[in-house]
């Protein structure tokens with residue numbers, strides 16, 4: 255039980271327009287595990303990641319992360335829980351356009367707790383971008399932007415990393431660089447949940463889940 | 472880091488911020504302009520009082536016959552007591568002395584003028600024009616013991632063709648009201664003779680005196696029907712040496728009570744009555760009050776327009792930055808941090824708009840001052856903090872709804888495609 259980082263019990267998500275995105279889904283993810291989530295478009299992958307990432311709440315069911323029943327938390331508590339436990343990597347990177355690479359990482363520190371420039375530089379070093387600290391996102395390649403996004407996700411040392419198609423917008427070469435980084439994080443002991451459409455990438459996971467119509471197939 | 476994010480979000484989004492600043496600036500400049508104008512004009516109205524002569528009349532106490540203002544009904548001044556010229560300095564030694572801009576004593580004599588056929592009765596008024604008098608016992612030792620005063624000091628608006636009488640011992644020159652000059656057909660440089668009865672007991676004993684015109688006065692008031700000479704000329708021909716009938720006092724005062732002046736002058740010279748010309752003052756103030764009400768309305772409308780401008784830009788900005796807000800939330804920003812960022816931006820927009828609005832508003836106030844009041848408006852640095860305060864207030868108020876909208880942004884949007 256102790257190494258169940260994430261324990262999902264019978265969750266459903268019904269959106270306001272009555273779309274049933276998740277349907278009575280249960281799932282256990284262990285500490286340090288890499289889980290690949292696959293499935294057709296509209297099957298509820300992103301919805302599931304939103305719930306695990308404390309970005310959205312399920313309509314029914316129970317989610318326990320690191321021993322905390324997050325389905326009982328209010329909005330502000332969710333925000334605090336998220337910043338302590340979850341790192342997010344997005345397909346669209348979502349860097350703040352007017353801040354430099356370094357500042358984008360520091361911003362995550364600021365909203366987490368305190369800013370430490372050295373730690374931020376180290377995070378960017380880890381993703382091989384210490385020579386691009388002062389570049390604004392518009393002056394970075396897509397791969398570089400995704401690496402800044404990864405640096406931002408890991409700077410606060412979350413135990414769980416969630417990635418929604420992190421290589422979806424990248425060419426193969428850049429995609430491989432990013433996947434290598436994620437592999438390294440996995441080896442360091444991070445729990446990783448990664449959504450992908452690419453079966454090759456899916457195979458990198460310790461476990462592969464196939465989602466269809468909001469259910470694990 | 473907060474400041475860094477704020478600074479960058481402003482400096483890297485110049486055009487958005489500029490639009491918001493311009494909206495604030497428009498309201499702030501109108502507010503500044505109207506505030507400067509109304510502050511300045513209310514002070515200048517104090518100055519304008521003097522256009523109507525003095526705002527205080529000093530007359531001998533026993534004078535039960537009403538002395539008209541600002542001219543004098545000459546039937547009424549034939550028999551009365553006088554004010555001693557030697558007491559006049561006391562008017563400048565009261566507590567409010569610094570607000571006493573000047574005074575002019577007046578001694579009147581009805582004279583006849585003309586060549587015998589179409590003679591005219593005219594009031595000859597003796598006064599000071601531009602005279603240094605000695606304050607024998609100044610109120611304070613720091614006070615200047617010499618006070619320059621006279622009709623030229625309290626009535627600088629007089630429209631004078633020719634020149635003023637400058638020398639107080641000049642007993643030949645006269646300044647003639649335009650109506651007198653036209654009726655008798657006199658022009659500058661002419662010498663004419665006045666005749667008068669020195670002693671009412673002996674109506675046959677007529678005296679004559681020659682005067683030269685050096686200036687023609689046009690005031691649209693009673694002065695147009697009078698002849699002005701140095702006080703000592705009238706004192707000599709009437710034998711009333713050292714005496715004056717009335718004193719006109721010009722006290723510049725915005726908020727201090729004119730009645731207090733009157734009271735203090737009466738204290739300084741016990742045998743006089745000092746009367747304030749209150750009706751005039753309150754009429755002026757009334758008009759000014761109405762202008763101020765109107766300005767206030769215009770300002771409110773302008774500020775509402777500003778608020779609307781800021782609100783629109785802020786709303787656009789929140790919509791544009793939805794993903795950014797979601798991202799901030801997804802990395803752990805609580806709503807209060809988002810609110811702080813947007814209100815910080817609004818504050819800076821307000822400060823910048825306030826400062827620029829102050830500068831533009833000052834220029835605008837000059838324009839209003841010149842075109843409406845025909846006067847320049849002095850710059851008032853104390854309006855600056857007011858302008859900034861108003862701008863920041865408007866900007867913050869206008870941001871309330873957009874910021875509420877920002878707090879409602881769901882962090883989940885960061886995982887959704889466009």
Ligand SMILES: Nc1ncnc2c1ncn2[C@@H]1O[C@H](COP(=O)(O)OP(=O)(O)OP(=O)(O)O)[C@@H](O)[C@H]1O
Nearest residue numbers: 269270271273275294295296297298299300301302
């Ligand atoms: N905010 C929302 N409101 C209403 N319906 C939504 C909302 N978000 C998602 N849905 C619907 O829920 C279902 C699941 O969406 P979700 O984004 O989880 O799919 P997905 O598996 O991530 O698809 P994709 O592979 O295309 O990213 C879809 O039918 C989608 O239209």
Ligand SMILES: [Mg+2]
Nearest residue numbers: 299300301418
């Ligand atoms: Mg998706």
